[in-house]
Amino acid sequence: MTTNGATNFLFDPALLPSTYKKLPKHITMRPLSRDENFAKYMDLLDQLAQPETSNGPRPSQAEAQAHFDDMKRGGVTYVVIAEDKGTGDVVATGTVLIEQKFIRNAAKAAHIEDIVVSSTQRGSGLGLIVIDTLNHLARELGCYKTILDCAEKNVGFYEKCGFTRSGVEMKKYHRKGNLRQSLSAVMKYVMDAGGGISDYMYTGQETESVYRRHRQ
Numbered sequence: 001m002t003t004n005g006a007t008n009f010l011f012d013p014a015l016l017p018s019t020y021k022k023l024p025k026h027i028t029m030r031p032l033s034r035d036e037n038f039a040k041y042m043d044l045l046d047q048l049a050q051p052e053t054s055n056g057p058r059p060s061q062a063e064a065q066a067h068f069d070d071m072k073r074g075g076v077t078y079v080v081i082a083e084d085k086g087t088g089d090v091v092a093t094g095t096v097l098i099e100q101k102f103i104r105n106a107a108k109a110a111h112i113e114d115i116v117v118s119s120t121q122r123g124s125g126l127g128l129i130v131i132d133t134l135n136h137l138a139r140e141l142g143c144y145k146t147i148l149d150c151a152e153k154n155v156g157f158y159e160k161c162g163f164t165r166s167g168v169e170m171k172k173y174h175r176k177g178n179l180r181q182s183l184s185a186v187m188k189y190v191m192d193a194g195g196g197i198s199d200y201m202y203t204g205q206e207t208e209s210v211y212r213r214h215r216q
């Protein structure tokens with residue numbers, strides 16, 4: 001995928017650096033595309049998940065494209081891709097989100113997320129190039145700082161990228177999705193297990209009516 005079909009990109013490729021000091025010749029940097037093979041992209045993102053967690057169910061290509069459209073409409077999320085020009089494989093990725101503040105004279109801050117280099121490509125400077133690219137975007141988009149959270153084992157990497165320790169990460173997880181969707185999934189599981197119900201997902205309304213029928 002080249003940077004020519006610009007309309008399908010998440011953001012204008014002109015925002016990317018015009019040259020890269022240490023980018024290997026077989027790698028190209030570009031924005032995430034609507035034409036991405038999202039299954040392969042998710043394979044790479046799966047390398048981010050901790051053994052005790054998961055990235056959840058895989059979206060279909062169409063669902064991923066709808067998500068991409070939402071992301072593009074939102075206009076605050078910038079996902080960069082390092083692609084192997086020979087194989088077309090996505091070998092590294094990173095995301096920067098732009099936060100508009102009221103304070104500091106309506107300044108903008110950049111938040112880095114989801115940095116991953118394919119396990120076969122680590123140790124060749126690609127992670128550093130992804131971070132440099134995201135920092136370049138942050139500057140181009142008018143941010144006065146870039147911040148990120150990371151695991152203790154990656155502190156050394158981010159220090160090599162010019163970051164310093166600051167503050168403490170705090171976390172609170174929220175229950176996913178809306179109640180109807182959750183109920184729908186639970187009902188499907190229960191009905192499939194007990195009643196031989198065919199393989200389709202109830203809508204929220206169907207779930208409620210099935211639930212009512214089975215309570216009677």
Ligand SMILES: CC(C)(COP(=O)(O)OP(=O)(O)OC[C@H]1O[C@@H](n2cnc3c(N)ncnc32)[C@H](O)[C@@H]1OP(=O)(O)O)[C@@H](O)C(=O)NCCC(=O)NCCS
Binds near residue numbers: 048114117118156
């Ligand atoms: C962390 C990660 C992105 C680093 O990517 P990478 O391409 O291997 O890193 P680079 O080759 O660009 O390394 C740049 C420098 O950081 C150093 N470095 C890399 N990972 C490091 C680590 N975990 N701890 C300390 N130093 C590290 C390298 O030795 C190199 O130093 P040098 O310039 O003196 O040679 C990669 O290991 C990865 O994808 N890990 C799994 C996903 C993950 O943990 N992502 C981060 C989420 S916060």
